[in-house]
Amino acid sequence: MSVKLTTRQVGDVTVVDAVGRITLGEGASTFREKVRELAGGGHKKMLLNLAEVSYIDSSGIGEMVSGFTTVANQGGQLKLLNLTKRVKDLLQITKLYTVFEVFDDEAAAVRSFA
Amino acid sequence: MEPRKVELLLDSTLDSVDTAEEAVMREAQELRFDEDDQHRIGMSVRECMVNAVVHGNRYNARKKVHVTIVRGADRLEIVIGDEGEGFDMNALPDPLANENLLRHSGRGLLLIQAFMDEFEMRAREPKGAEVKMVKYVPKAS
Numbered sequence: 554m555s556v557k558l559t560t561r562q563v564g565d566v567t568v569v570d571a572v573g574r575i576t577l578g579e580g581a582s583t584f585r586e587k588v589r590e591l592a593g594g595g596h597k598k599m600l601l602n603l604a605e606v607s608y609i610d611s612s613g614i615g616e617m618v619s620g621f622t623t624v625a626n627q628g629g630q631l632k633l634l635n636l637t638k639r640v641k642d643l644l645q646i647t648k649l650y651t652v653f654e655v656f657d658d659e660a661a662a663v664r665s666f667a
Numbered sequence: 668m669e670p671r672k673v674e675l676l677l678d679s680t681l682d683s684v685d686t687a688e689e690a691v692m693r694e695a696q697e698l699r700f701d702e703d704d705q706h707r708i709g710m711s712v713r714e715c716m717v718n719a720v721v722h723g724n725r726y727n728a729r730k731k732v733h734v735t736i737v738r739g740a741d742r743l744e745i746v747i748g749d750e751g752e753g754f755d756m757n758a759l760p761d762p763l764a765n766e767n768l769l770r771h772s773g774r775g776l777l778l779i780q781a782f783m784d785e786f787e788m789r790a791r792e793p794k795g796a797e798v799k800m801v802k803y804v805p806k807a808s
Contacts, residue, residue, distance in 0.1 A: 577717055578681060611714055611774040619771050639706060646781045647774050648763050 555579040556606070558587045566663045567596040568634075572605040575613030584613070588620035588631070597629030598666040602659070604635035609643060621652065630654075634662050668697070668740055675734040679724035679749075684716040687734050691745055694738040698804050707782035708743065708802050714775035715747045715798050723749025723796055733791075741804045748797035756788050 556573040656662035677683035724730035785801035
């Protein structure tokens with residue numbers, strides 16, 4: 554199974570709910586296209602909900618970093634929500650905890666964009 | 668448990684990534700690694716296979732990926748080799764350096780080293796690169 558991405562608006566924050574795997578191939582490219590589409594459409598406050606993401610490999614991490622810079626280059630922010638233990642470990646190992654803002658509570662995450 | 672050795676000669680395609688992972692996971696399950704360790708082993712194999720197929724053999728249909736899995740009583744050893752040009756690991760950018768944190772790629776080997784107990788990268792004869800990685804079965808407490 555690749556990744557399925559659905560978006561919803563919470564105020565002016567675009568929440569992207571991801572389900573599945575973000576790995577080399579279809580998963581990573583689906584994610585890349587969605588972030589570019591949203592950033593190109595003027596969505597500057599993006600919250601990526603990873604609660605239902607079972608697996609991310611180094612290509613998926615690379616796409617998340619690219620997404621972060623894509624949104625930042627447009628004057629926006631990409632933040633992360635509901636990381637599983639395994640994804641938290643990946644961010645720890647790769648030191649990306651120092652790059653991404655990470656939240657366990659959606660309301661707090663949404664408020665942080667204000 | 669009897670030691671067991673499995674050797675695979677795989678095409679330079681992304682399908683081979685799944686094939687190698689499935690073969691390794693069969694042995695990992697026999698050794699009763701817990702779910703987290705199985706995840707770490709599987710991910711290490713996938714990262715290494717992707718490197719071999721994409722960066723080593725560059726999807727070249729004439730080049731193969733060589734996988735050897737050795738299941739011992741208390742360890743699982745996996746060797747994955749390609750037929751590419753080889754490379755100097757020391758020449759790779761440090762993915763943990765602040766100036767490299769936002770790079771798109773270059774984290775695969777870092778993850779393998781974090782997840783496995785032994786990691787060695789070496790030249791493969793006559794050509795290519797080879798990674799040897801080992802995971803020890805945790806001793807029962």
